[in-house]
Amino acid sequence: MADLDKARQFLAAEFESAGLPHVAGGILAGTSPLGQGAYIAAVAAALAAPCAACSNVNEASDHD
DSSP states (O other): OOOHHHHHHHHHHHHHHTTOHHHHHHHHHTOSGGGSHHHHHHHHHHHHSOOTTTOOSSHHHHOO
């Protein structure tokens, strides 16, 4: 099963690094549509997919 909390944290960090802390806060608070529904499920699935470069699962956590 996809880890939705991990996906929200990842997505919020991406928006934070892009200079959009208000969007990141909304994602973490659960008030942003980007942190809900099919969109966040797709982000979670992408994070759980094997890494194309090394065929490793959870590429985002393995290559810090």
